[in-house]
Amino acid sequence: MRTGAFRCMAALSILVFSAVSPLPATAGGRAPRIGEPAPDFSLRTLDKRKVQLAELKGKVVVINLWATWCGPCKAEMPMMHLYYKKRHARGLEIFGITSEGLEVRSWLKKVAGLLSYPLANQTLSHYPVLGGVPTTYVIDRKGVLRVAQSGAFTEDAFRRTIDPLLAESP
Numbered sequence: 001m002r003t004g005a006f007r008c009m010a011a012l013s014i015l016v017f018s019a020v021s022p023l024p025a026t027a028g029g030r031a032p033r034i035g036e037p038a039p040d041f042s043l044r045t046l047d048k049r050k051v052q053l054a055e056l057k058g059k060v061v062v063i064n065l066w067a068t069w070c071g072p073c074k075a076e077m078p079m080m081h082l083y084y085k086k087r088h089a090r091g092l093e094i095f096g097i098t099s100e101g102l103e104v105r106s107w108l109k110k111v112a113g114l115l116s117y118p119l120a121n122q123t124l125s126h127y128p129v130l131g132g133v134p135t136t137y138v139i140d141r142k143g144v145l146r147v148a149q150s151g152a153f154t155e156d157a158f159r160r161t162i163d164p165l166l167a168e169s170p
Helices: 003-018 071-090 102-114 155-167
Strands: 042-044 050-052 060-065 092-098 119-121 135-139 145-150
Touching: 060 071, 060 155, 071 092, 071 155, 102 119, 135 155
Parallel strands: 060 092, 092 119
Antiparallel strands: 042 050, 060 135, 135 145
């Protein structure tokens, strides 16, 4: 790993592993079903960008629900950061979403400054936590939900899941 990337990952690990805050209950909602069109969502990233799923047609979209206190969540963030940097130009969008309170907002801004993909601090009612965090939803280029899973991805499993979707034509 290059020195700059290593320093970035080390700084991210220090920031991510330093926060401890409980995750409040997320708003309920029926989880979308694999193989069906993904429910639309609207979110505002920490850098104030408004994003709607309808505007992301033709892209592979990953919604990663996580928490600051969650070890597996924090472990997969550097992997997703590097993966996103390499594949964003191929049509990949990742959104890291936590519904933790405003008291962690300034901390999240620091983490967001180190990550290549945007973070949001809100709840998406149609994308609930499935059994625990991390929970990840993957939507293909046609807007169909392809993955809904609880538990952290390994780098290999993430690549095996996302690369074929990126290879599909928009």
